[in-house]
Amino acid sequence: MLAFQKTDAAYGLARMEAAAPVVAAGDDILIAxxxxxxxxxxxxxxxxxxxYQFLATHLPRTLGHEVSGRVVDTGKDVVGFAPGDRVVVAPVVVCxxxxxxxxxxxxxxxxxxxxxxxxxGAFAERVVVPAANCFRLPDGVxxxxxxxxxxxxxxxxxxxxAAVQWGDRVIVMGAGPIGVGIAWLARRAGATSVLLIGKDDGARLAAARRLGLERTLDLDEDGDANVTALLGGEADIVFEATGVPESIEAGLGWLRPGGVLVATGIHARPVQFDLTRFVRLKQQLRAAYDSSPATFARMLSILAENGEALRAMITHRLPLAATLEGFEIAASRQALKVMLLADSDRAVTP
Ligand SMILES: [Zn+2]
Ligand SMILES: [Zn+2]
Incomplete structure (x- = not known):
């Protein structure tokens, strides 16, 4: 089958003809x-x-974890799923x-x-995951x-x-899918004022505005002088979804005393900030990373009710065979979400 694998601890991804995975453990599910x-x-x-150096000991590896598909086969111990079922996958497998x-x-x-x-993973025609990681897709999604x-x-x-509450003023730093998703969900959680901040992110901020996030700011074009004016005051909560270490100190500067900054980025360098100011203002710094099965169950109902609004997150669609092209688009910061779609006409060769 077609698969896109990380083969070397270096730039790039290899297009491979790999053996199609099969159900091995009793709780496995094979997904097309x-x-x-x-x-x-x-x-x-x-x-x-x-x-991402941890990956070096896991090569070669097929990447891809944001996947939906159809059940093809199930292990002997699987209950509740059958071939033909449409499922999504929670990618974190626990013991x-x-x-x-x-x-x-x-x-x-x-x-x-x-x-x-x-x-x-799932930059491939087939993927095997434990049944516990599968959630059935509602009709209409x-x-x-x-x-x-x-x-x-x-x-x-x-x-x-972050424990966003109604009436909160929220800043989201980072105009990628995580930042845009946070901004959209913070609004639904009751935040009255949400400002999405990007940097050289014109295309992604425009996509965010199509999701109804009308308050956006591009640091490269607009500078940072008007952040609190645009927000209507200091922020109760700041989200960092940039992976840029300097954004932590900038975010703390816009945060009110006692406010909460939630870091979600993976930072290639250590962060420096004024800890004395942070302590005197009694600000809080928290970390958010991945999610939980309960979050998946709740998000399925959000998707069932708001799918068409959220579809605007997908700015580029390509066939799975064009995965490498998709990566170049994603790396260019022109896309909010690049989605690869299976070519239903291509026969799968094991
Ligand atoms: Zn992801
Ligand atoms: Zn465990």
Missing amino acids: VEAVGICGSDVHAYEWTDG GHCSACRIGQPQFCANRSIVGFHRD DAELGALIEPLCVAGNAVDV
Whole structure:
């Protein structure tokens, strides 16, 4: 089958004819990929930027974790799924027996592995995942909308970590899919004023405005002098979704005393900020990373009700065979979300 693999600890991705995976464990589900999104983390792995060196010991590896598709085969212990079912995949696989898993906090599993990084992912025609990671797609949510669920869950988890409340003023730094998802969900959580800030991000901010996020600012064009004026005051909550270390100190500067900054970016360098000012203002710094099965269940209902509004996040659609082209588009910052769609006419050769 066609698969796009990271083969070397260097820039790029290889187009391969790989053996199609098969159901091996009793709880495995074999999925025919219908739609798979390119994530910022995939682009980092593609470009081989700092922060992804852990992958070096997992090569060769098929990337891809924002996937929806159709069940083809199930292991003997799988209940509740059958061939033909339309599913989305939660990419974090947990062990179920470590102390965190046993107390119902799988997001802190000591033995977690991620589909598309630690195990083969979905830039391919077929992918195998545990049944526990599959969620049935509601009717009316098609494959490409389904493949948006993973980044939306990462965004939704960040909104939960921040504990956004109605009436809040919120700044979101970073105009990629996570930042845009956070801004959209913060509005739904009741924030009255949400300002989305990008940097040299004209195309992505324009896409965000098509999602109804009308307050946007491009630091390269507009500078940062008017941030609090545009917001209507200091921020109650700032989200950092840039991966640029300097954005932490900038964000703390716009945050009110006692406000919360939630960092979600993967930073290739350490962060410096004025800790004394931070302490005197009694600000809070929190981290949000990935999400939980509960977030997936909640996000399915958001997608079922608001799918057409969220479809505007998908700015580029390409066939799976054009994955490498898709990566170049994603790396160019011109896209909000690049979605790869299976070519239904292509026969799968095992
Ligand atoms: Zn992702
Ligand atoms: Zn565990």
